[in-house]
Amino acid sequence: MMKEPDEFIAKGRLDAITDGVFAFAMTLLVVNLDLPEGFNPTTSGELLAALARLADTFIAYIVTFLMLALFWLERAHTKEEPETASGAYAWTVLLHLFFVTLLPFSMIVAGRYELVPAIWIYGGNLILLALTAIATTLVIERDTGHRLVASGRVEFSLLITSALLSMAIGVFAPDSAMYAYFLNFAGPLVRRWAIATS
Amino acid sequence: MMKEPDEFIAKGRLDAITDGVFAFAMTLLVVNLDLPEGFNPTTSGELLAALARLADTFIAYIVTFLMLALFWLERAHTKEEPETASGAYAWTVLLHLFFVTLLPFSMIVAGRYELVPAIWIYGGNLILLALTAIATTLVIERDTGHRLVASGRVEFSLLITSALLSMAIGVFAPDSAMYAYFLNFAGPLVRRWAIATS
Amino acid sequence: MMKEPDEFIAKGRLDAITDGVFAFAMTLLVVNLDLPEGFNPTTSGELLAALARLADTFIAYIVTFLMLALFWLERAHTKEEPETASGAYAWTVLLHLFFVTLLPFSMIVAGRYELVPAIWIYGGNLILLALTAIATTLVIERDTGHRLVASGRVEFSLLITSALLSMAIGVFAPDSAMYAYFLNFAGPLVRRWAIATS
């Protein structure tokens, strides 16, 4: 019945690798915001025109940074967690981090190519991030034996909804699909309303 | 009146992601300091000539590292903060980190192209960093209910002044605009003078 | 007989650099998952075909992320360690980190070229990771004077076996060699069985 001691790892270490992966993924996004090599503008107009062509990638970068910030905040919120993490807990977090490291790639694809598969890859990546975050919550609730207050259920449902909406918009108007993610900033409002009516 | 518990996150986590993003942004700057691919010098003179052509990017790199160091120090100074961070506090920090991640891009643009829009993008990025840092101070002061001693007001005002000066110089002499930022190293002197005369 | 005080460093610092290197190595892997520059698909079919060509690199990326997660977990598990680290302990960890930083390179080589030396470089890198991890365990056991429960002996033996298997498969069928590493996910099962029968 008793788990062997090595099944647990310090939560502080799991937080450290989580913060490291998020911090690096956030910073790495900007590497994709680049002007073509050998580009050598001689007038301000030429430079501004080249920067304007980066607009789609810039929007993808803002959306992706905000999504990472949202996911990181949800992870950092959950404070009722035990000091030691079970193997299942560690693996759901590591699986979540895998999709965090994948997000810069999905962002490049979605920012560069306004085609249905690009929008769907990005949406799919975010849905997998939400599902692994929900899995972490469920594992913590199983490990601690009680329901978390700050479970992120409202936020993750909203995120999955916005991703599905973006993927649907992507079929008809791929160049507008990224805007669906701004819906997530209704999150705090929705949660307050959920708390108020509960 | 009472805020719900999930509105707070541990300040330690916010510090960790702040330190992570600053550390990566600082280290990432050097990636832009690169000799052309396929460049194959056979004499020391050729290599030195190629290195000399990197001088503008090198100055932009030094300035940017020092700016990041200044902003990081201001964030690390503020020690009267509560152990838990409110949602507003976390979001102003994350918004600040967004402009930290953007700075390597602005540095490339300012280092490569000596044109007005390049200087203005860099100056604008630094002003947004200062404004989000000031916003963080204001949120902490609101949350704790008292004015911070180490508020960074003098430093951030000086930084915004130097950025505006650099942007003004940029209109007439874009290749000298980066030097305006060295004005910030008068910061400690100005603060000591401000303390001495207050 | 007594060691001088400077021979020891705080274990917290060693954990911090370990978590940092693992976090960056994990996130850096995705940089290698890139579509060719100048690629400009006009139809969804073209984009999907280009993504399909990344399949080998994607499998190498998944395997490498999981290997890094396994090694990180083994390091984070070992909790019976003293609070201060001896010089020998620090150097075995730093040597282990050297092979962590090398892994993204080995992954590129193994993901791009389906040739025997590529498979052998990747396998060799993993074996060196396992050997330095075992060396760390041995140094800790020498320093503390007792055998660690969570020593990772079963996991590392399995990992070396899977690497040797992959290298053997690589001689005959280089394109299937990476799959041998999924054997490591039998690790928890093998360990449970080892505990049950011991």
Add this chain to the structure above:
Amino acid sequence: MMKEPDEFIAKGRLDAITDGVFAFAMTLLVVNLDLPEGFNPTTSGELLAALARLADTFIAYIVTFLMLALFWLERAHTKEEPETASGAYAWTVLLHLFFVTLLPFSMIVAGRYELVPAIWIYGGNLILLALTAIATTLVIERDTGHRLVASGRVEFSLLITSALLSMAIGVFAPDSAMYAYFLNFAGPLVRRWAIATS
């Protein structure tokens, strides 16, 4: 006489940014170990030949990783430091970190071009790392008012000696200059001898 409170920052934060910058710099080194784009070997021989051409960069990478490990260990050793860092202490550490972020660039230059200026840039970078590390020790000794046991004086003197030696060798035989740095691994021996004879 009394310093104002905001002149101090938590040493923990300074350690965190130090560990972050070192971890990222160590991991970034491998990015420079790359096979040419578009290289598509069909036989093992071709791949091995291409890998052999990376030998110089690989040696530069090993030396650089070990140098970073040495500097990091020296920073992590010094444990008699106060819990709060003075402004002077923070700035010497940040200056040290600047030269840490510059090292991957110096490594590329030294690894690619076997010319005197390349060897001198690398040597100069390491000497500046040693001098800023010594400056940190001096500032700590001034702040705490006593001499540190683990001051790194022996190690840093040896490092500067090896860098000067490498720069001298570089004038006559640039392709052997990097090997001078392995002299640093005599460090522990020299220190033990220095302690034994003192």
